[in-house]
Amino acid sequence: MLIVQKYGGSSVGDAQRIKRVAERIAGVKNEGHDLVVVVSAMGDTTDHLIELVKSVTSSPGEREMDMVLSTGEQVSIALLAMAVKDRGLDAISMTGSQAGIYTDGVHTKARIREIQCDRVKGELAAGKVVIVAGFQGLNGTGDITTLGRGGSDTTAVALAIALGADLCEIYTDVDGVYTADPRVVKNARKLETISYDEMLELAHLGAQVLHPRSVELAKIYKIKLQVRNSFNHNPGTIVKEENDMEKSMVVTGVAHDLNVARIGLFDVPDRPGIAWKVFRALAGEHINVDMIIQSAMRNGINDISFTVATTDLQKALTVMEKIKDDVGFSGYTWDDGIAKVSIVGAGMATNPGVAARMFEALARRNINLEMISTSEIRISCIIKADQALEAVGALHDTFGLADGAEN
């Protein structure tokens, strides 16, 4: 079998852990499998690199940011290759560019366009364990790009697709995908399986266990994806197409996201083309907009509010300042003290009353809903950030997610 494994930051957090991962790799290789291993930067290295940048400048520029951010993974791949070699196996480390990973030009949020994997295939054929830096690639002009925080998962799935791998295993610091973040909800339950669609929603809604684009790619190319704990040999969670068992569950999981900020525009003229101008300007800066609410029109003007990632807030405010006069709104506010809590479940589409149960659970805890949005398989609410964890616990209880019975 050809297996792609990915080890996250905590799994390679120190020398001891790198050696343990090398042992695990040796075990798989000695069973006769071919192995490509994608690695993240050690521990909190990426966070520290960002802090370091901030201590030098408040406007680093995204190209230079990527130059700094990509260094973390370069250290971990080389150390892991050395540790694997120490176990008598042949291994080679490769940066994104050496592995032929090409992306678009959007620094800090690049998307993989193609992988030219001849070199990786050659090294595999020569019997080596190939260890690839996650989270990075090369754009059309030969500059280093990064894929967005948590992007190593996407490197792994993209490599699994390009190489026609039989399996992609994501190793992290929890046993699999749970009904809620196990660090927040103590009685969260590990799911044996979850559908691509539900996992995609959870990932987009803040469950950081998988990078959303890794799930997107796995779904399109039907890659068998497994989330496992690098610290034990438990079976983990399989992400796959259908999920008969979980279908009877109205709600499969709860997610929360603290990386959310709201911008409100006042006195926006109520004319065709106004929303287009605002959101085109944001899209032009590669800023994703999530929820959008427009108030009822009074005297030919509206208020419009929308949410962006907190990490994009400053950039979005600069855009608002730039377009204010042209679009003709009188002013704007922002709030980064908010969070999004969501429930996700494939059974929701056919079960009325789920929203009411969610809103009741939050109301009983005096949690105010500032914005609401829904899709067929999810409901999300914007609430105050300091109530987010309480809300997650309340929703997990209300839908009985700890025991796994029908809800």
Ligand code: ADP
């Ligand atoms: P890695 O460094 O291995 O990529 P991440 O920190 O990116 O690890 O993702 C793993 C973390 O995701 C877990 O430690 C857990 O706290 C968090 N998490 C959030 N939601 C979930 C969930 N529904 N299931 C499992 N883990 C979750």
Ligand code: ASP
């Ligand atoms: N090291 C990067 C990050 O911390 C990528 C990853 O871990 O997936 O976001």
Ligand code: MG
């Ligand atoms: Mg991650």
